[in-house]
Amino acid sequence: MDNPVSNEYRQVPQDGDAERAVLGSIFFAVKSENAMVEASAILVPEDFNKLANQTIFKAMQALVDENRPIDMLTVQDKLNSMHQLENVGGMAYLAEISESTASSANLKHYANIVREKSVLRKMIDTLTRTMSLAYDAAEPSEDLLAQLSRSIDTIAENRGDENFRKIKDVLQEYQANLDEAVKNDSDVVGLSTGYPEMDKITHGFRNDQMIVFGARPAVGKTAFVLNIARNVAKNEKVPVVIFEMEMSATDIVGRLLAGEGSIDSNHLTTGQMTQEDWQALTLAMQSLAQMKIYMDDTAGIKINQISAKLHQLERDLLSDMTQEERIQNPHPIGMVVIDYLGLIESNNSESRQQAVSEVSRAIKKMAKELNTPIIALAQLSRGVEQRTDKRPVLSDLRDSGSIEQDADVVAFLYRDDYSRGDSEDGDGDPREEQEAVPIEIIFEKNRAGARGTATLMFNKPTFKFNAMAPLYRNDMNAGAPDVSPGW
Incomplete structure (x- = not known):
C-alpha cells in the first residue's frame, strides 16, 4: 500500500484567488458598504488564510464602522493609520486586488469558497492538536474524545450561517406549525407522555424544552420517567436516550420489562416466575426490542461527556438516514432522560451550587442544539419535610435556583403515604403492603402553558404508572386542576 504524503509537505486548504476576489468585489461594488455587509455575514477576518488579506478585510470593516466609503485610497489611508500598508504589500498589492475581478456579482460565491477552506483548516488544526494530546497520553481518552466532539460541533455550528432570522421567515415557520396543529386536532402538539391528564397540562413535551421532575428520595421519580421514556x-x-447514574443498564431493562409486561419485579429478581409471568415476559421482550431506546449507565459522567455522546449519536442516526429523511428531520433524537441532575459532574466549578448551575445551563443548551426535549430529575431539599403541607414548591429544588430559571417545565412528585411516613421505600419496594398508591404530579412551572396537577396510580411491584380509575378519583374527591399561568 502506498504511504500517504507526510503532512509536513502538504499545503493547508486555501484559495488565494478567491480571497483576492472577495476583496476585489468589495472594491468594485457600487455600494461598497452593502457589499461589505454581505461579506461580513459569511466571513470574519480570520477566515482569510493570507495575513495580508486578513488585515485588508479588517481595514474595510473599520471604514464601514466609520461610515466612510471603501475604495483603494480610503483603504490605503486606513492601512497607513494602522501602520500596516507596507506589511500587506503596499499600493501594488491593493492594485492587484482591484484587478482580480471585474464584477461584484459573485461576491457571495467567492466568500463561501473562502469560508469552506477556513473550515477545513480549523478541522486540521483541531485534529492535529487532539493527536498531539493523544500522543502525550496526559489526559483520559474519554476527556479527549469529549473535547474533540465539542470542537467539531463548534466548527459545524459556526460555518457562516446568518445569526439573525428575518421575521418573514419565522412567520412562515409559525404558520406551518399552526397549520399542523389545526390538522392534528388534538391538545397534544409535542411528544405525548402517554398520560392524557399530564398531556392536558403540558400539551406534550416539545423540542428544545428542558423538563425537570423533582422529588424527595424514594418517592418513585426514576420509575416515573422510565414509564414516560417507554411510552x-x-x-x-x-429514539429515546436514557442516562442513568445510579443503576446499571440491566437494572433499567428489568424495570422497563416489569412495566411493559405488568410483571411483579420481585418475581423477576428472584426468578420465581409463574407461567403467566413467562408469557408476559416474552411479549414484553419482543415489544422492547422494537423500541429505539439507548442507555448509558456511566457513573460520575461529566456534562461535556453527555453532550459529546448525544452529538455523536445524532451523527450516527443521521448517517443511517436517507438524504430526504435528513432534510425532514435533521435532529433525530426524540427525547433524552437524565437520572439525575445532581450526580452529573461539572467541568470546572468548585462549589456544589456552581456545579449544578453549570450542569443546568448545559442541559438547556443541549436541548436547543439537539432540538429535543430533555428530562432531568432533581432532588429536593430537606426543608420540605419541615412543613405541614409537604407538597413541594419551586424553592425546594436542591443546590441551585438556576434549575428553576433554566427549565421550561418544573413538576414535582408527591405521595401522601410517603409524606405521612407510611412507606419505607417508595421507589417500588414490592414487599410493601399497599401495592398501588396515587402520586400527584404537580406542575409548578410551565413556560408554554398553565400550572396544574395530574394524579396517576403507581403500581409499586411492577414499577408502572397508570391513569387513575374514575371510581378511585371520586373517592379522593379530586377537584379540577389548577390552571393558573405557569410562567
Missing part, C-alpha cells in the same frame, strides 16, 4: 419510544416511535 414515548413505543407510541411516538422515536
Whole structure:
C-alpha cells in the first residue's frame, strides 16, 4: 500500500484567488458598504488564510464602522493609520486586488469558497492538536474524545450561517406549525407522555424544552420517567436516550420489562416466575426490542461527556438516514432522560451550587442544539419535610435556583403515604403492603402553558404508572386542576 504524503509537505486548504476576489468585489461594488455587509455575514477576518488579506478585510470593516466609503485610497489611508500598508504589500498589492475581478456579482460565491477552506483548516488544526494530546497520553481518552466532539460541533455550528432570522421567515415557520396543529386536532402538539391528564397540562413535551421532575428520595421519580421514556419510544416511535447514574443498564431493562409486561419485579429478581409471568415476559421482550431506546449507565459522567455522546449519536442516526429523511428531520433524537441532575459532574466549578448551575445551563443548551426535549430529575431539599403541607414548591429544588430559571417545565412528585411516613421505600419496594398508591404530579412551572396537577396510580411491584380509575378519583374527591399561568 502506498504511504500517504507526510503532512509536513502538504499545503493547508486555501484559495488565494478567491480571497483576492472577495476583496476585489468589495472594491468594485457600487455600494461598497452593502457589499461589505454581505461579506461580513459569511466571513470574519480570520477566515482569510493570507495575513495580508486578513488585515485588508479588517481595514474595510473599520471604514464601514466609520461610515466612510471603501475604495483603494480610503483603504490605503486606513492601512497607513494602522501602520500596516507596507506589511500587506503596499499600493501594488491593493492594485492587484482591484484587478482580480471585474464584477461584484459573485461576491457571495467567492466568500463561501473562502469560508469552506477556513473550515477545513480549523478541522486540521483541531485534529492535529487532539493527536498531539493523544500522543502525550496526559489526559483520559474519554476527556479527549469529549473535547474533540465539542470542537467539531463548534466548527459545524459556526460555518457562516446568518445569526439573525428575518421575521418573514419565522412567520412562515409559525404558520406551518399552526397549520399542523389545526390538522392534528388534538391538545397534544409535542411528544405525548402517554398520560392524557399530564398531556392536558403540558400539551406534550416539545423540542428544545428542558423538563425537570423533582422529588424527595424514594418517592418513585426514576420509575416515573422510565414509564414516560417507554411510552414515548413505543407510541411516538422515536429514539429515546436514557442516562442513568445510579443503576446499571440491566437494572433499567428489568424495570422497563416489569412495566411493559405488568410483571411483579420481585418475581423477576428472584426468578420465581409463574407461567403467566413467562408469557408476559416474552411479549414484553419482543415489544422492547422494537423500541429505539439507548442507555448509558456511566457513573460520575461529566456534562461535556453527555453532550459529546448525544452529538455523536445524532451523527450516527443521521448517517443511517436517507438524504430526504435528513432534510425532514435533521435532529433525530426524540427525547433524552437524565437520572439525575445532581450526580452529573461539572467541568470546572468548585462549589456544589456552581456545579449544578453549570450542569443546568448545559442541559438547556443541549436541548436547543439537539432540538429535543430533555428530562432531568432533581432532588429536593430537606426543608420540605419541615412543613405541614409537604407538597413541594419551586424553592425546594436542591443546590441551585438556576434549575428553576433554566427549565421550561418544573413538576414535582408527591405521595401522601410517603409524606405521612407510611412507606419505607417508595421507589417500588414490592414487599410493601399497599401495592398501588396515587402520586400527584404537580406542575409548578410551565413556560408554554398553565400550572396544574395530574394524579396517576403507581403500581409499586411492577414499577408502572397508570391513569387513575374514575371510581378511585371520586373517592379522593379530586377537584379540577389548577390552571393558573405557569410562567
